[in-house]
Amino acid sequence: MNLLGMDKRDIYTWASIAMIVIGSTAGDVLIARAMQHIGDMGELRRRVGFVAAAQRVLTEPRFWMGIAFMAIGYFSLVIAFSWADASLVIPASGSLTFVTNAFAARIFLHERVDKRRWFAAVFVAAGVALLSI
Amino acid sequence: MNPRKYLTLGAIVIFGALGDVLLKRGMQDLGTITLQNWPRAITAIFNPWVALGTLLLIGFLAGYTSALSWADLTFVLPATSLGYVIVPLLSIAILGEHVGLTRWLGILLVTGGVGFVAGGPSYTSKRDRQLIAEGKE
Numbered sequence: 001m002n003l004l005g006m007d008k009r010d011i012y013t014w015a016s017i018a019m020i021v022i023g024s025t026a027g028d029v030l031i032a033r034a035m036q037h038i039g040d041m042g043e044l045r046r047r048v049g050f051v052a053a054a055q056r057v058l059t060e061p062r063f064w065m066g067i068a069f070m071a072i073g074y075f076s077l078v079i080a081f082s083w084a085d086a087s088l089v090i091p092a093s094g095s096l097t098f099v100t101n102a103f104a105a106r107i108f109l110h111e112r113v114d115k116r117r118w119f120a121a122v123f124v125a126a127g128v129a130l131l132s133i
Numbered sequence: 134m135n136p137r138k139y140l141t142l143g144a145i146v147i148f149g150a151l152g153d154v155l156l157k158r159g160m161q162d163l164g165t166i167t168l169q170n171w172p173r174a175i176t177a178i179f180n181p182w183v184a185l186g187t188l189l190l191i192g193f194l195a196g197y198t199s200a201l202s203w204a205d206l207t208f209v210l211p212a213t214s215l216g217y218v219i220v221p222l223l224s225i226a227i228l229g230e231h232v233g234l235t236r237w238l239g240i241l242l243v244t245g246g247v248g249f250v251a252g253g254p255s256y257t258s259k260r261d262r263q264l265i266a267e268g269k270e
Contacts, residue, residue: 127242
């Protein structure tokens with residue numbers, strides 16, 4: 001099997017990393033959206049108790065959709081780890097997820113992504129990319 | 134930011150990094166997973182390392198979910214990115230992987246990125262979200 005000069009190992013590694021990024025980004029955005037709706041868990045727990053606070057989270061549909069995407073990310077991670085080093089898979093998927101999440105947070109979560117956060121995202125993405133070399 | 138919130142961010146870093154490394158340690162025993170033997174990705178959970186790693190990743194998810202209830206995603210991600218520094222360090226200690234000069238430079242950049250967000254605001258207010266959604270900002 002040879003595609004664009006990549007061997008079977010490369011194809012499985014990078015396809016799994018792509019699936020980790022997609023699963024993590026969609027999962028992150030959906031869980032963040034669910035938790036925005038629910039509010040600060042610490043305050044909620046103090047107000048209504050742990051069980052009722054947990055119930056609020058567990059009955060939120062967007063939370064479970066987020067978990068489903070996180071599960072896709074998890075199984076892709078297991079497959080990626082069966083082909084490549086942790087010190088490649090984690091930084092590579094992490095740096096790509098940083099960039100996709102910064103855009104997704106602005107578009108879907110309407111977060112204020114100020115200069116400080118863009119700098120942080122660029123620094124971390126660049127650093128994480130160097131970790132994958 | 135209060136001590137409980139810093140503790141949550143710390144737990145996310147530790148659980149995430151340790152969970153990833155233990156998962157990788159387990160997959161070293163199990164061989165490669167292809168389209169032909171994909172059910173192995175599910176049965177891998179019966180490997181003790183993978184099971185322990187998965188438990189830690191569930192702990193990571195609990196902390197992560199809690200953090201997203203009081204902070205923005207674009208704050209939580211960089212604030213917990215020290216995990217990317219810890220994974221290579223644990224990879225040396227537990228998995229015997231090699232970490233060269235370029236990776237150390239990467240570690241320095243990640244740490245700098247964490248410093249950028251650490252002192253800033255952690256949450257976008259509802260009013261600001263509304264303005265951003267309406268394209269007024």
